[in-house]
Structures are given as C-alpha cells and as structure tokens.
Amino acid sequence: MSTEQHILPGPVPVLNLPPCHTEEEYEMVYHKPATMVDTTMHYCPGCAHSLVHKLIMEVVEELDIQEKTVGVAPVGCSVFAYDYMDIDMQEAAHGRACAVATGIKRLMPDKYVFTYQGDGDLAAIGIAETLHAINRGENICIVFMNNAVYGMTSGQMAPTTLPGMHTTTSPDGRDVSYYGAPIKVAELMANLPGAFYVTRQAVNSANAVRRTKKALLNAFKYQPLHKGTCLVEIIGNCPSNWKMTPVEASRFIDEEMVKTFPLGDIKIPGAEDMKIY
Amino acid sequence: MAEFKLMKGNEAMAEAAILAGCDAYFGYPITPQSEVLEYLAREMPKHNRIVMQAESEVASINMVYGAAGAGFRTMTSSSSPGISLMQEGISYIAGAELPCLIVNVNRAGPGLGTIQPGQGDYFQSVKGGGHGDYKMIVLAPASVQEMADFVYLGFDLADKYRNPVLLLSDGAIGQMMEKVEFKPYTRPVVDKSTWATTGKPKSRNRNYITSLFIQPERMEVHNLKLEEKFKQIRENEVRFEEINTTDADYLFVAYGLSARICQKAMDIAREKGINIGLLRPITLYPYPYQRLQELASQVKMMLSVELNSGQMVEDVRLGVNGKVPVEFYGRMGGMMPTPEEIVHHLETLIQYHHVN
Amino acid sequence: MKNNNQLEELIVAGFGGQGVLSLGMTLAYAGMLENKEISWMPSYGPEMRGGTANCITIISANKISSPIISLFDSAIVLNQPSMDKFAPRVKPGGILLYESGTILKPSTRTDIEMIGIPATTEALKMKNTKVMNMIILGAYLQLRPVVSNESILEALQKVLPEKYHHLLPINRQALERGEAMVVELKVQPVS
Numbered sequence: 001m002s003t004e005q006h007i008l009p010g011p012v013p014v015l016n017l018p019p020c021h022t023e024e025e026y027e028m029v030y031h032k033p034a035t036m037v038d039t040t041m042h043y044c045p046g047c048a049h050s051l052v053h054k055l056i057m058e059v060v061e062e063l064d065i066q067e068k069t070v071g072v073a074p075v076g077c078s079v080f081a082y083d084y085m086d087i088d089m090q091e092a093a094h095g096r097a098c099a100v101a102t103g104i105k106r107l108m109p110d111k112y113v114f115t116y117q118g119d120g121d122l123a124a125i126g127i128a129e130t131l132h133a134i135n136r137g138e139n140i141c142i143v144f145m146n147n148a149v150y151g152m153t154s155g156q157m158a159p160t161t162l163p164g165m166h167t168t169t170s171p172d173g174r175d176v177s178y179y180g181a182p183i184k185v186a187e188l189m190a191n192l193p194g195a196f197y198v199t200r201q202a203v204n205s206a207n208a209v210r211r212t213k214k215a216l217l218n219a220f221k222y223q224p225l226h227k228g229t230c231l232v233e234i235i236g237n238c239p240s241n242w243k244m245t246p247v248e249a250s251r252f253i254d255e256e257m258v259k260t261f262p263l264g265d266i267k268i269p270g271a272e273d274m275k276i277y
Numbered sequence: 278m279a280e281f282k283l284m285k286g287n288e289a290m291a292e293a294a295i296l297a298g299c300d301a302y303f304g305y306p307i308t309p310q311s312e313v314l315e316y317l318a319r320e321m322p323k324h325n326r327i328v329m330q331a332e333s334e335v336a337s338i339n340m341v342y343g344a345a346g347a348g349f350r351t352m353t354s355s356s357s358p359g360i361s362l363m364q365e366g367i368s369y370i371a372g373a374e375l376p377c378l379i380v381n382v383n384r385a386g387p388g389l390g391t392i393q394p395g396q397g398d399y400f401q402s403v404k405g406g407g408h409g410d411y412k413m414i415v416l417a418p419a420s421v422q423e424m425a426d427f428v429y430l431g432f433d434l435a436d437k438y439r440n441p442v443l444l445l446s447d448g449a450i451g452q453m454m455e456k457v458e459f460k461p462y463t464r465p466v467v468d469k470s471t472w473a474t475t476g477k478p479k480s481r482n483r484n485y486i487t488s489l490f491i492q493p494e495r496m497e498v499h500n501l502k503l504e505e506k507f508k509q510i511r512e513n514e515v516r517f518e519e520i521n522t523t524d525a526d527y528l529f530v531a532y533g534l535s536a537r538i539c540q541k542a543m544d545i546a547r548e549k550g551i552n553i554g555l556l557r558p559i560t561l562y563p564y565p566y567q568r569l570q571e572l573a574s575q576v577k578m579m580l581s582v583e584l585n586s587g588q589m590v591e592d593v594r595l596g597v598n599g600k601v602p603v604e605f606y607g608r609m610g611g612m613m614p615t616p617e618e619i620v621h622h623l624e625t626l627i628q629y630h631h632v633n
Numbered sequence: 634m635k636n637n638n639q640l641e642e643l644i645v646a647g648f649g650g651q652g653v654l655s656l657g658m659t660l661a662y663a664g665m666l667e668n669k670e671i672s673w674m675p676s677y678g679p680e681m682r683g684g685t686a687n688c689i690t691i692i693s694a695n696k697i698s699s700p701i702i703s704l705f706d707s708a709i710v711l712n713q714p715s716m717d718k719f720a721p722r723v724k725p726g727g728i729l730l731y732e733s734g735t736i737l738k739p740s741t742r743t744d745i746e747m748i749g750i751p752a753t754t755e756a757l758k759m760k761n762t763k764v765m766n767m768i769i770l771g772a773y774l775q776l777r778p779v780v781s782n783e784s785i786l787e788a789l790q791k792v793l794p795e796k797y798h799h800l801l802p803i804n805r806q807a808l809e810r811g812e813a814m815v816v817e818l819k820v821q822p823v824s
Contacts, residue, residue: 067476070347073487082485088474090346091487093369096339099331103343103351104474106327107301111476129339132332283662283671283791309677392677453700454658454673456665540698615703 033061037086046246048203048236049078052145055203055213056114057085059220069112070104072097074126076118077151095126098133101140112223114141120150123159123183130189137194137228141219144185146261147236155241159183162260167241182260186233190267196228198267202235204250208263215265227273235261281456286424286446289457290354290380291316293428298464299378300349301327303340305359308392309448310382313354334359338366338379345375346486348473350432354380356448357398358389360406367441368407371503372488374472376435378428379413380444382451385584385611393611394448394534399588402445403562410500412507413443414514415561417532421455423559429462434514436467438506445561447584449534449613516559517568521547525554527627528572530593531582532558534613539582541616546623553623561589569596576601578630582619583607602630639694641779642702644719646687647711647732652766655792656709657688659770662788663780664692672700685714692779707777709769716740730773732765748776750814756807761800764807771811776820782808 032038035057043050060069066087073081075094082089092100097115105113122130122144130142149167150156157167157174160182164173174182190198197219201212212234219230235257239249284292291313294302302321304314314330321328327344331337337353344351355363360381370377381402385395402415414434416427424446431442477483490496518536521543522528529539536557546553556572558565573579578601581590590605597603606622608614643660647653654675664671675688689705691697707728710716713736720740723729731739733749740747750772756765774785789804 067478069476070474072343079489082483082487086477086483088477088483089485090343090474091373091485091489092342093339093365096335096342096366099336099339100343100346102329102336103301103303103340103345104347106329106340107344107347107349108475128332129336132336281665283658283665283673448677449674449701452675452677454661454671454675455697455700456671534701538699538701541702542699544698613701615701616699617703 033057035061035066035086037084039083041084042080043077044238044240046237046239046249047077048145048147048234048238050084051203051209052143052212052234052236053078053081053084055209055216056116056143057087058213059216060087060112062217063112063220065112065220068110069114070108072101072104072113072115074115074117074121075152076121078116078118078145079152081116095121095124096129097121097126098129098138098140098142102133102136102138105138105140109139109226110224112141112220113139114143114220116143117145118151119144119146119148119158119160119185123185127159127183131192134189134229134231135192135194137196139223139226139228141216141223141230141232143216143219144231144233145236146185146233147238147241148182148257149238149241151238151241160185160261162256184261186231186261186266189229189231194228195231195267196225196273197222197230197269198233199231199265200233200235200261200263202253202258202263204235204237204253222269225273227269233261235263279458281458283454284421284457285312285452285454286418286421287312287382287451288316289421289425290428290444290446290451291320293425293459294352294378295320295324295326296459296462297429297432298350299326299352299432301329301340301344301351303329303331303337303344303351303353305331305334305337305355307334307356307359309384309394309451310354310356310380312451313380334362335366338363338370341377341379342366342370342373342375342486345370345377346373346474348469348475350376350436352378352380352432354382356382356384356392357386357395360398360401364401364407367413368409368411369488370441371407371411371413372409373486374439374503375441375486376432376439377441378431378435378444379441380446383445383447385609391611392448394450394584394613395609395611396447396533396535396584397586397588397609398445399561399583399585402443403564403592411503412510412562413441414438414510414563415443415445416516417445417559417561418450419533419536419557421450421453421457424450425457425459433465436465438510439472440506440510445533447534448611511563514560515563515565515567517565518555518557518559519568520555520557521552522554522556522572522575524552525572525575526577527551527553527623528576528579529553529555529582530558530569530579530589531555532561532589535582535584538614538616539619542582542619542623545616545620549620549624551623551627558589564592564596566592566596569593570598570600573597573600578626579603580623580626581605582614584613585609641692641707641777642705643690643692643707643709644687644705644722645690645709645711646685646715646719649686651686651711652763653686653711654688656766656770657690659785659788659792660692660780661690662792663784666784666787667780669694669780670697672697674700685712687715687719707773709773711735711766711769713738728776730769730776732769746776746820748772748815748818748820750811752811755810755814759803759807759810761803764803767804767807768811768814771808772815773811774808775812775815
C-alpha cells in the first residue's frame with residue numbers, strides 16, 4: 001500500500017444532523033489552555049510537537065506560573081514554539097538552548113526556565129551544552145523531543161535514528177558499524193549527579209499523553225527545589241519523515257522505538273531529596 | 278586628587294565591569310586574557326553577581342545571549358581563537374538586537390597562532406565575522422586607562438543601540454600594567470521591559486527574543502531596521518584621537534598598541550625634522566572616514582601601521598579615496614615593530630614618493 | 634648621558650623565578666606613588682614557566698608613548714642569555730647592571746657603564762635567596778635614583794600580598810645591602 005493513498009483526502013462527508021442541545025446546555029469539560037496563543041500551527045498532521053506544546057502550556061496554566069516562566073526554543077521544527085506558547089521566550093542558536101537557559105536561570109533563579117529541543121539540536125550539535133548544563137545541575141527543565149530524525153531539514157539521520165532505519169542520509173538504513181548506535185540521551189544524562197529527575201515518555205496514546213503530562217508537571221514542580229536538572233525525553237511521532245500515516249507512526253513507536261528507547265522513569269528523586277517538598 | 282591603581286589591562290577591564298554594574302560574566306580560559314575570568318571569579322561573588330566558567334566559548338556567548346535577553350548587563354571576553362568560536366552567537370545577538378559587551382584580547386594567528394599580541398582580527402571585528410548583515414560597535418583601547426573607560430562606554434553604547442559592542446584589545450595592552458583611575462560612573466536609565474524575557478504578566482503581550490524572520494518580506498524589514506540603526510551609529514559614534522596633525526605633512530594611522538608605538542616613532546621622526554602626525558581611530562566601527570578625507574587634502578602621504586598583514590589600511594584607503602598615497606607597514610606573528618623600524622620605513626617611503 | 638630623571642626606560646631580564654617581573658613592578662608602583670607616568674610590560678606565556686622572563690619598566694614625567702621599546706637607558710640582567718640579548722640594546726652612556734655570580738661572560742662594551750653585583754651570594758648570606766632581586770633593585774636605585782627609597786618601601790607593602798608582610802624587613806635590608814654594595818664599588822650615581 002503506498003503512502004499517497006493515505007494522505008490524499010477522500011470526499012468530505014456532509015453531516016446534516018439536527019441539533020440535540022442548545023448552547024446553554026453544554027458543560028465545559030475541556031478547553032485549550034489560556035497560555036496557548038490562539039493561532040494555526042505549522043506542524044504536520046500527526047506530529048507530536050503541537051501536543052507537547054499544549055501539555056507544557058497546561059502545566060504552566062495549572063501551576064499559574066505564566067508570569068514566572070521563560071522558555072527557550074531550539075533550531076528545528078519547534079523553532080517557532082514562541083509563536084504558540086503565550087509566555088516570554090528566547091530562540092536559541094542550534095544546539096545552544098541549554099547555554100541560553102543557563103544564562104537566563106542564573107540571573108533569574110526564581111523563574112521557571114525550560115528548553116524545548118529536538119534530537120539533532122540536543123543530542124548532536126548541542127550535546128556538550130546539554131551535558132554540561134545537567135552536570136552543573138542547572139535548575140531548568142529540558143524537554144527533549146526524540147523522533148529519531150531531523151524534522152525541519154526533511155528527514156536526515158539523527159544521533160537517535162534507530163539501527164537500520166531509513167532516512168534521507170542513511171538511504172540503506174542506519175549502519176551502526178559506520179555511524180555508531182543511537183544515543184540514549186536519558187540514560188546517558190541520568191548518570192550525571194546534576195540530573196535530578198530523568199524520565200522517558202511518549203505521546204502516541206491517550207495513556208502515554210497522560211503520563212507525559214504528569215512527568216512535565218513533576219519536572220516543573222521540582223524547579224523551585226533548586227535540586228538539579230529535570231530531563232523529560234519524549235518519543236515523538238514524525239509521520240511525515242517516517243513516511244507513515246499518523247496511526248502507523250503511533251504504532252511504530254510501540255513496536256520499534258521503545259526497543260531502543262524504553263519508556264519510564266530513569267532517575268527519580270529519592271525520599272531524601274523530596275523531604276523539603 | 279585622583280586615586281590611581283597599578284593594574285594589568287585585563288584586570289582594569291574586569292574591575293571596570295564590576296563598577297559598571299555588569300550583572301553576569303561568562304567566559305572560558307584562553308591566553309592572554311585568562312586574568313579576566315580569574316579576577317571576576319574572585320570578585321564578582323562579593324557583589325552578588327554571576328560569574329561562570331563555561332564549557333566552551335560557544336557556550337559562553339550563548340549564556341550571554343540568554344542573560345542579555347532577560348535584560349541583564351552581560352559580558353564575555355576571550356582571545357582570537359575563542360572569539361572565532363563565538364561568531365555564530367554574536368551574529369544571533371546582533372540579529373536579535375541584544376546589548377552586551379564582548380572583549381577580544383587579540384593574539385596573533387591564524388589558527389592556534391601564538392599567544393603574543395596581534396591585530397589580525399581587524400577584519401573579523403569590523404567587517405562582520407559572523408554570518409549575515411550586521412555590525413558591532415568596535416572600541417580599540419590603547420592604554421590600561423582606556424581598557425577601563427571603554428567598558429563603561431561599551432556597555433552604555435550597547436544599551437543605547439541594543440547592539441553588541443566589541444572591545445578590541447591585544448595581548449600587550451591586556452598584559453601590561455599602567456596606572457588607572459576608576460572614574461565615577463552614572464549608569465544611564467534604560468527601559469528594557471518592552472523586550473526582555475522576564476516572565477509575561479497578564480498586563481502585556483509576551484516578549485520573545487529571536488533573530489528568525491522566515492518570510493523574506495519580514496526579514497528585509499528587519500534588515501532595514503538594523504541598517505537604519507547602523508546609520509545612526511555611523512553618524513553619532515565616530516571617535517578618534519589626533520596628535521600633531523595641525524602642521525603635519527605626513528600621517529600615521531594606527532590603533533591600539535600600534536598607535537602607541539607610532540607615537541614614539543612620531544617623536545623620533547619629528548626630531549629628525551619630519552612633520553608627521555597621528556590619527557588614532559578609537560572606534561574601528563564606525564570608522565573615521567570623514568576625518569581621513571579631510572586630512573587627505575592636507576598631508577602628502579599616510580602610513581597605516583598594524584600588527585597584521587594590512588587590514589585597516591583598506592579602510593584608510595576608502596577614506597582617502599585615492600587623494601594621496603596610503604602606505605602600509607606591519608609585523609605579524611606576535612612580533613612588534615620598533616619605533617626606529619617604523620621611522621626607517623617612513624623615511625624610505627618619503628624618499629620613494631618624492632622621487633616619483 | 635641625555636637623561637635627567639625625566640624618562641627612564643629600563644629592561645629587567647633573567648630566569649623565571651628570579652623575581653624579574655616583581656622587581657620591575659615594584660619600581661613601577663613606586664613611580665606611580667610619586668605621581669609619575671609609568672608602564673610595565675611583561676613578557677608572558679610559556680617563557681614565564683622556568684624559562685627566561687623580562688619586563689620593560691618605563692618611568693616618566695610625561696605621558697608615555699610606546700610601552701614597547703627596543704633601546705634602553707638601563708638594563709638589569711640576571712642570567713647569561715639576557716646579557717647576550719640585551720647588552721647590545723643599551724643606549725650609549727646607559728647602565729648595565731648584572732648579577733656577577735651567574736653571568737660569567739659580561740658584555741665587552743665600553744660605551745656603557747657595566748656594574749656587576751654578586752647579589753645571589755649576598756642573598757645566601759642573608760639566608761633568603763628570594764631577596765636577590767631586592768639587592769639588585771637597591772643597587773640599581775643607588776645608580777639611578779629614579780624614585781625615592783620611601784616610595785619603594787611603600788610600593789613593596791602594596792605589591793607584596795599581606796601574608797608575606799612579615800618579609801618586609803628582610804626586603805628592606807636587601808635593598809640597603811644593594812645600595813651599600815654599589816657605594817663600596819665607588820660607582821657614581823648616573824643622572
């Protein structure tokens with residue numbers, strides 16, 4: 001089955017159902033966080049970024065920390081994150097988000113500072129800045145979107161590309177003997193004493209989304225403790241560059257990605273660490 | 278009476294940064310300017326300021342970006358190879374219009390080069406260095422006193438124009454000791470609340486720092502805005518010093534350390550009856566083209582003396598525009614011309630141009 | 634001799650660890666205390682680590698132009714390589730003061746004043762080899778009184794970190810010893 005068949009829109013069904021409720025009868029059970037900018041996103045259908053943006057903004061709204069939050073956007077697909085998140089943000093050079101966040105947080109230790117970075121940005125060009133920021137125990141939250149490819153430049157091999165995975169720069173599949181194995185960022189960084197909370201989550205199912213939200217909430221809640229860096233790695237769907245439908249992409253995460261990148265907490269604050277809380 | 282201290286150029290610059298209210302310094306050790314980080318690592322915490330030894334110059338300049346973007350008075354310093362590493366960050370800082378002070382204690386290159394003084398980073402400093410259309414205000418101190426004075430000036434200009442300012446020194450000015458007076462300083466009040474990322478209150482729109490304008494139409498508007506700013510800088514911020522130009526038949530053009538050496542050469546030449554003056558550009562960008570043009574109708578020849586293979590001489594020629602011969606004399610590799618050597622070269626040139 | 638204390642351009646050179654840089658710095662500091670213009674330009678880098686070190690100290694009544702010069706009014710040299718390198722660069726009529734225990738082949742120039750002082754031996758007699766440079770400085774100031782002894786003592790207090798201030802008396806004795814050695818040599822001060 002060719003992928004084109006999935007992407008081509010079929011005829012749109014016209015539903016002429018009679019209204020069964022008046023507007024007053026609706027009860028608001030869910031709304032987009034007010035901390036999101038009301039605009040159309042540039043992300044592809046089925047992309048994880050929009051969802052994770054929303055989760056972070058939900059956290060900001062729930063903790064009521066819009067006035068205290070400064071985000072750092074990377075170079076990559078989420079370079080325009082500041083167009084969607086209604087908070088003060090800085091756009092960093094490729095790979096340097098953790099250095100920029102260090103500059104912000106050190107000058108404003110009472111603010112909530114987070115970076116939002118992809119795998120090319122964080123794990124390739126910016127791994128030095130990331131590693132050193134975590135090693136210093138910068139009290140920031142790093143949201144690491146791992147979708148195993150370079151998204152913005154259209155699907156080149158990333159440091160996290162799976163063995164054998166086809167990308168535009170590994171047309172015959174990633175050859176581990178030539179390029180090495182995918183970097184397991186969360187496991188690597190969890191070894192650093194400066195890392196306080198390290199977890200790997202996904203957003204390819206409702207349950208996964210709920211767990212990711214919880215992880216992000218924790219990561220933000222830990223910031224005022226000044227105990228170290230929180231790293232939330234999120235396995236992101238990238239249907240466009242994986243050449244899959246959104247549904248296939250979600251399945252691919254469960255069936256393939258988790259083999260290399262198992263989900264779950266990798267480093268959680270001990271009871272001792274949390275006494276202060 | 279003024280109170281003087283005996284300090285190295287690097288230390289005077291660091292002390293001035295503290296007195297100028299620098300909130301944060303991010304740096305990485307490199308000869309010949311490691312004293313700056315050492316001095317500030319010792320002194321900044323006493324003033325509750327932030328000082329950090331970063332993992333690289335790449336990280337330092339991006340920490341500067343973050344802190345400057347949050348509205349703080351921020352600086353870094355390095356020497357030539359380290360400044361090369363910072364060029365990407367400097368371009369972003371200029372693109373995002375962030376005020377900060379960058380100090381280059383120039384050593385001789387290319388490559389790892391040598392740790393001895395040089396002026397080979399002139400082009401990098403005034404013609405771009407990083408990618409894209411941007412300019413930094415470039416201040417060139419020629420004494421330990423100016424190493425201190427230009428820190429205040431640099432920070433103020435950076436705030437005024439929301440633009441990075443480069444203090445282009447060299448290994449000799451950085452390492453030598455002279456007496457220095459820390460003059461009283463009043464910091465101009467600058468409102469950064471309209472753009473600094475300090476957390477968005479309900480009362481205002483979000484502030485964001487970026488150099489990204491993906492639509493060409495918007496990018497060009499941003500480019501034009503920057504160009505207008507650089508025009509203002511060119512019109513208002515040209516600074517230079519003139520010595521003995523009133524009766525000058527010839528003119529040395531030199532900045533920083535080479536200007537100091539030329540002063541001695543000028544004294545020797547004048548004792549020999551050669552009426553030579555000195556124009557010392559203090560701002561290398563904006564450059565004193567106008568004054569050079571005026572002097573071109575007075576003097577018979579200009580000699581640009583530099584610690585490189587001939588970089589600033591191109592700007593002298595732009596100013597003079599073919600009116601009089603503009604010659605060059607330089608040493609490289611960390612070697613420095615002696616005043617006698619310069620005078621000898623000057624005499625040869627005078628003879629040559631006289632013959633022709 | 635063209636000079637009349639309006640301008641003194643001095644080079645101090647020797648091995649790293651002989652106190653070459655601090656000798657020049659103390660002198661510069663004393664100059665500053667007397668409201669003179671001063672500059673102190675060290676050689677820096679790997680050569681400081683046990684190799685040769687030198688510094689140019691200029692003291693002047695007027696603004697100093699170049700801190701880097703190639704000809705000197707006076708030179709203080711504390712090892713043979715420095716003697717070989719800098720003896721030819723002393724202006725005619727200038728002074729060359731050297732450590733005679735270390736330097737076995739002094740320059741043969743006759744148009745400059747050559748004074749050798751066995752400062753290392755003297756320092757050994759004082760049971761502190763580190764004050765060798767102060768013996769030399771004392772000798773130099775006897776030959777070229779560019780700053781007063783009071784200023785030098787005050788400068789030492791400023792240049793020496795406080796934890797070494799118990800060494801001030803021995804430094805003072807060293808300075809005096811240097812002066813006395815020149816007097817014993819019956820060399821007239823040059824001004």
